[in-house]
Amino acid sequence: xxxVEQDPGPLSVPEGAIVSxxxxxxxSAFQYFMWYRQYSxxxxxxxMYTYSSGNKEDGRFTAQVDKSSKYISLFIRDSQPxxxxxxxxxxxxxxxxxxxxGTRLTVKP
Amino acid sequence: xxxxxxxxxxxxxxxxxxxxxxxxxxxFQATTMFWYRQFPKKSLMLMATSNEGSKATYEQGVEKDKxxxxxxxxxxxxxxxxxxxxxxxxxxxxxxxxxxGQETQYFGPGTRLLVL
Numbered sequence: 680x681x682x683v684e685q686d687p688g689p690l691s692v693p694e695g696a697i698v699s700x701x702x703x704x705x706x707s708a709f710q711y712f713m714w715y716r717q718y719s720x721x722x723x724x725x726x727m728y729t730y731s732s733g734n735k736e737d738g739r740f741t742a743q744v745d746k747s748s749k750y751i752s753l754f755i756r757d758s759q760p761x762x763x764x765x766x767x768x769x770x771x772x773x774x775x776x777x778x779x780x781g782t783r784l785t786v787k788p
Numbered sequence: 789x790x791x792x793x794x795x796x797x798x799x800x801x802x803x804x805x806x807x808x809x810x811x812x813x814x815x816f817q818a819t820t821m822f823w824y825r826q827f828p829k830k831s832l833m834l835m836a837t838s839n840e841g842s843k844a845t846y847e848q849g850v851e852k853d854k855x856x857x858x859x860x861x862x863x864x865x866x867x868x869x870x871x872x873x874x875x876x877x878x879x880x881x882x883x884x885x886x887x888x889g890q891e892t893q894y895f896g897p898g899t900r901l902l903v904l
Contacts, residue, residue: 687829711891722794722881722895723832767831771891780831 682706685768685779694788698755702768702779705749709770709777712744714753717765717781726766727753758786790816792884794896801872802904809867809899811882817862818884822893823855826879838865872903 685702692698700714711730715723727742729735735742741754751770755762763786768779791814801807811821819840824832836857837845844857854876856868869876879900883893 713892715895720879720898720900722792722883722898725892725894728890728892769892774885774891776891776893778832783829 683768683770683777683779686782687780689783689785691785691787692758694758694760694786696758696786698753698758698762698784698786700753700755700766700768700782700784702751702770703749704751704770704777706770706772706777707746707749708772711771712742712751713769713771714740714742715767715769717767719764723767760786760788762786790814790884790887790894792818792882792894792896794882794899796899797897798900798902800902800904803873804871806868806870807872807901809869809880809882809901811865811867811884811896813863813884813887816884816887818865818887819862820885821859821865822883823857823865823867824881824883826881826898828879832881835867840865869901872901874903877901877903 683704714727716726717723729742732744732746739756743752765781765783767781793812795810821838823835834847835850838857838859840859846852859865879898881898883895886892
């Protein structure tokens with residue numbers, strides 16, 4: 680079993696849809712959880728950073744962490760074509776970071 | 789967030805030559821940087837951890853004599869792909885730890901290497 684599982688997609692949604700991206704993990708020691716957005720042929724860009732369980736909202740983006748279920752989510756409201764990218768989840772424990780495979784998202788106008 | 793740059797953004801070289809990729813932290817000091825490799829439509833593969841003033845720590849299966857890492861200053865780490873071969877063609881990305889102490893990393897824009 681991989682340490683971090685993420686459905687690679689691809690995921691295609693119409694503009695304005697709510698997008699839900701998810702990762703599961705096996706290491707209960709992870710304390711820090713991140714979502715990165717990566718456009719084609721670019722480096723990953725940090726979108727959301729959360730510590731332990733709970734929700735964090737930033738504009739159209741909401742990150743949720745459920746440590747009891749070892750499950751994290753990223754929600755994108757009112758999705759836009761510019762949101763089309765690969766979204767990578769990442770988690771860390773004592774600066775040892777692990778990444779998901781990334782989910783390719785396409786938002787169609 | 790912290791800014792990390794990479795140079796060059798793209799490089800094409802002949803088989804057998806060496807290529808150097810630079811990774812710089814632009815507005816902060818980075819005692820630790822990371823080098824990743826990414827194949828098309830795949831996730832990031834950590835190659836090595838670069839520590840300022842000491843030897844890099846390589847992940848299992850990564851040849852340290854093939855991928856030379858130098859972290860000579862607090863703002864610069866270099867990755868040299870020695871005697872490059874077509875199978876070394878890939879997207880190489882560096883990152884640096886958050887200078888504010890958060891357990892996260894900031895990534896450079898990546899370098900696309902094509903070995904002919």
